[in-house]
Amino acid sequence: ELQDLPREVFAVDPTSICQTPNTEVLYRCRKCRRALFRSSSILSHTEGIGPTAFAHKRITDSAQLCGDGREKCTSYFTEPVQWMEPALLGVMEGQLLCPKCTSKLGSFSWRGEQCSCGRWVTPAFQIHKSRVDEVRSLPVGNLQAAKT
Numbered sequence: 611e612l613q614d615l616p617r618e619v620f621a622v623d624p625t626s627i628c629q630t631p632n633t634e635v636l637y638r639c640r641k642c643r644r645a646l647f648r649s650s651s652i653l654s655h656t657e658g659i660g661p662t663a664f665a666h667k668r669i670t671d672s673a674q675l676c677g678d679g680r681e682k683c684t685s686y687f688t689e690p691v692q693w694m695e696p697a698l699l700g701v702m703e704g705q706l707l708c709p710k711c712t713s714k715l716g717s718f719s720w721r722g723e724q725c726s727c728g729r730w731v732t733p734a735f736q737i738h739k740s741r742v743d744e745v746r747s748l749p750v751g752n753l754q755a756a757k758t
Contacts (some may be wrong), residue, residue, distance in 0.1 A: 705717050
């Protein structure tokens with residue numbers, strides 16, 4: 611049972627970093643706009659085989675059509691971030707809630723979870739893409755082009 615985790619396990623909370631010009635994408639809670647994690651905290655995984663990986667759900671042929679241009683992965687899998695620590699201690703799985711407004715962002719499981727693309731990710735700190743906004747910093751040189 612995990613009661614204490616080493617500090618090195620957690621990515622730095624973006625709200626505790628001084629705001630410097632950065633090329634990294636920042637992800638914020640869609641409801642309250644609190645900074646949650648940076649693109650460097652996202653863990654990549656190879657794409658799974660899609661709906662056929664979910665044989666237990668008995669997907670029909672019409673549901674297997676993937677030619678509509680949508681992304682297969684509907685979530686980000688991240689390394690644990692400092693704001694997640696209270697939720698992670700002492701439990702194997704649970705919900706990830708925004709530390710400011712407590713809206714549900716996703717879930718975590720030390721055992722792992724299956725991505726919507728079919729790939730199994732272990733351990734899983736899953737944030738749904740529909741619950742966060744991407745914030746990209748614009749280069750100062752393009753500011754004039756944006757005004758025209």
